[in-house]
Amino acid sequence: MKRDSRLSLVLHALLHMAERDDPMTSDDLATCLMTNPVVVRRTMAFLREAGIVASARGHAGGWRITADLSTVSLRQLHDALGEPAIFAVGHRNAAPACLVEQAVNAALDQTFAEAEALLLARFGEITLADLSADFALRYAALVQQKEP
Amino acid sequence: MKRDSRLSLVLHALLHMAERDDPMTSDDLATCLMTNPVVVRRTMAFLREAGIVASARGHAGGWRITADLSTVSLRQLHDALGEPAIFAVGHRNAAPACLVEQAVNAALDQTFAEAEALLLARFGEITLADLSADFALRYAALVQQKEP
DNA sequence: TTTCATGTAACTTTAATAGTTATGATTCGG
DNA sequence: CCGAATCATAACTATTAAAGTTACATGAAA
Numbered sequence: 001m002k003r004d005s006r007l008s009l010v011l012h013a014l015l016h017m018a019e020r021d022d023p024m025t026s027d028d029l030a031t032c033l034m035t036n037p038v039v040v041r042r043t044m045a046f047l048r049e050a051g052i053v054a055s056a057r058g059h060a061g062g063w064r065i066t067a068d069l070s071t072v073s074l075r076q077l078h079d080a081l082g083e084p085a086i087f088a089v090g091h092r093n094a095a096p097a098c099l100v101e102q103a104v105n106a107a108l109d110q111t112f113a114e115a116e117a118l119l120l121a122r123f124g125e126i127t128l129a130d131l132s133a134d135f136a137l138r139y140a141a142l143v144q145q146k147e148p
Numbered sequence: 149m150k151r152d153s154r155l156s157l158v159l160h161a162l163l164h165m166a167e168r169d170d171p172m173t174s175d176d177l178a179t180c181l182m183t184n185p186v187v188v189r190r191t192m193a194f195l196r197e198a199g200i201v202a203s204a205r206g207h208a209g210g211w212r213i214t215a216d217l218s219t220v221s222l223r224q225l226h227d228a229l230g231e232p233a234i235f236a237v238g239h240r241n242a243a244p245a246c247l248v249e250q251a252v253n254a255a256l257d258q259t260f261a262e263a264e265a266l267l268l269a270r271f272g273e274i275t276l277a278d279l280s281a282d283f284a285l286r287y288a289a290l291v292q293q294k295e296p
Numbered sequence: 297t298t299t300c301a302t303g304t305a306a307c308t309t310t311a312a313t314a315g316t317t318a319t320g321a322t323t324c325g326g
Numbered sequence: 327c328c329g330a331a332t333c334a335t336a337a338c339t340a341t342t343a344a345a346g347t348t349a350c351a352t353g354a355a356a
Contacts, residue, residue, distance in 0.1 A: 001150060001151075001236065001310095001311075001312075001313095001341090001342050001343040001344065002309095002310060002311055002312085002342090002343065002344045002345065003233075003235075003236065003237070003238050003311085003344080004236055004237045004238075004343080004344065005237070005238060005239060005240040005344085005345085006344080006345095007237060007256070008238065008239040008240050008249075008252055008253070008256060009240065011252040011255075011256075012240075012246075012248055012249050012252050015248045015251065015252065016248055019248075025300085025301065025302090026301080026302070027301085032246070032248075033240075035345080035346075036345080036346050036347065037301095037302095038303095038304090038345095038346075038347070038348090039344095039345060039346065039347095041302065041303070041304085042303095042304085042345095045303085045304095055301090055302060055303090056301080056302080056354080057300080057301050057302045057303085057352075057353050057354055057355095058299085058300060058301055058302080058353060058354030058355050058356095059299075059300055059301075059354065059355040059356060060300090060301090060354090060355075060356095061300075061301045061302065061353095061354075061355090062301075062302085063302095074255070074259075084236070084237065084343095084344095085151075085236050085237075085343095086235060086236060086237050087151075087234060087235060087236055088151065088152055088232070088233050088234060088235055088236040088312090089151070089152045089153070089155060089232065089233075089234055090151050090152070090153060090156065091153060091156040092153040092156050092157065092160075092181075098160075098180070099283060099286045099287055099290065100160055100163045100164055100167075100180075100283055101156075101160050102286060103163065103279050103282040103283040103286055104156055104159040104160050104163065104279060105156070106282065107159075107222070107274055107278070107279055107282070108155070108156060108159075108222075111222075111267060111270045111271065111274070112267070114266060114267075114270060115263045115264070115266050115267040115270075116263070118262060118263050118266050119259060119260070119262075119263040122259045122262060122263075123259065126255055126259070130255070131251050131252060131255055134251040134254065134255070135247060135248055135251040138247045138250060138251055139247055142247065150311095150312065150313045150314065150340095150341060150342055150343090151313080151342090152312080152313065153313085153314085154313080154314095173331085173332065173333085174332075174333070175332085183314080183315075184314080184315050184316065185332095185333095186314095186315075186316070186317090186334095186335090187313095187314060187315065187316095189333065189334070189335085190314095190334095190335085193334085193335095203332090203333060203334090204322095204323080204332080204333080205321075205322045205323055205324095205331085205332050205333045205334085206322055206323025206324050206325095206330090206331060206332055206333080207323060207324040207325065207330080207331055207332075208323090208324075208331085208332090209322085209323070209324090209331075209332045209333065210332075210333085211333095232312095232313095233312095236343095297356105298355105298356090299354100299355090299356085300353100300354085300355085300356100301352100301353085301354085301355105302351105302352080302353080302354100303350100303351080303352070303353095304349100304350090304351080304352100305348105305349090305350090305351100306347100306348085306349085307346100307347080307348075307349100308345100308346080308347070308348095309344100309345075309346070309347090310343100310344085310345075310346090311342100311343100311344100311345105312341100312342095313340105313341085313342095314339100314340080314341075314342105315338105315339080315340070315341090316337100316338080316339070316340090317336100317337085317338075317339095318335100318336085318337085318338095319334100319335090319336085319337105320333105320334080320335080320336100321332100321333085321334075321335100322331100322332080322333080322334095323330100323331085323332080323333100324329100324330090324331085324332105325328100325329090325330090325331100326327100326328090326329095326330105
């Protein structure tokens, strides 16, 4: 399978939307994200289901954020996207009859579970407001660099 | 992409080999692992490159372990397999020009790096001898259950 | 009513492993 | 030395889920 970059995509989209007051169309976002508007709609639809964004059709329509940036964590976004599988590596059979394979699975499963728990805990600590602040810092640094 | 189960496959194979003194053929292993002998050869070849197993052709040929079980960690096996990508999730561009995307990547990359470090550290602590001992426990438990 | 925008179905493309088929190259027993 | 056993490897196909594309329907507003 291809690498799942939907979390990255929605973060990128949300931060661009956060920099504006007006709604952004799927076409606008697709240009920012260098992808296709249908991919934007399809992916953002998960966030709409979760109540994080709203979409409107017709003139002056598009996507806008309905949640407070400081209350939306990466964990919530991951969950909104349907909690996709995090690991590209794993065991072959979920419930093997072979005792050897059971021992292998037990070791791998426990280790992957620990890493996943750490990852999701960190995701729970990072909000859109944090990313937005980080972007502001990067932007200020760029401006200062160009105008010393 | 399909899930990468090569680490699982080689662990399963190595533990079966550890239970025997004679070499096991690719066909034997393929039967144990419920897969194809060519898959076994292709995957075990990485471990041969790393000096963990040896293969012999012709009569009485096959695969045997050349390393001490207590010195081979899951981390070494992961490395021997070419350090395949662990995560099915990730960012879209490694070095984006967009500052927003840079902020997104920074947050994701750091979090994934932490989780990967934990995973690899745990893999470094687990040896084939550990898994073999776990299998022995499971086997003893099964025997006791059947002959109370 | 025309235009702008989302909603969505249906399809192709992508990328990497898993699985299969076929053939060549060794090794050993007889 | 011949033939069976076994690995080595190339060249395919199958699998899988996301990404991307095309096409058209739906709804809102000027």
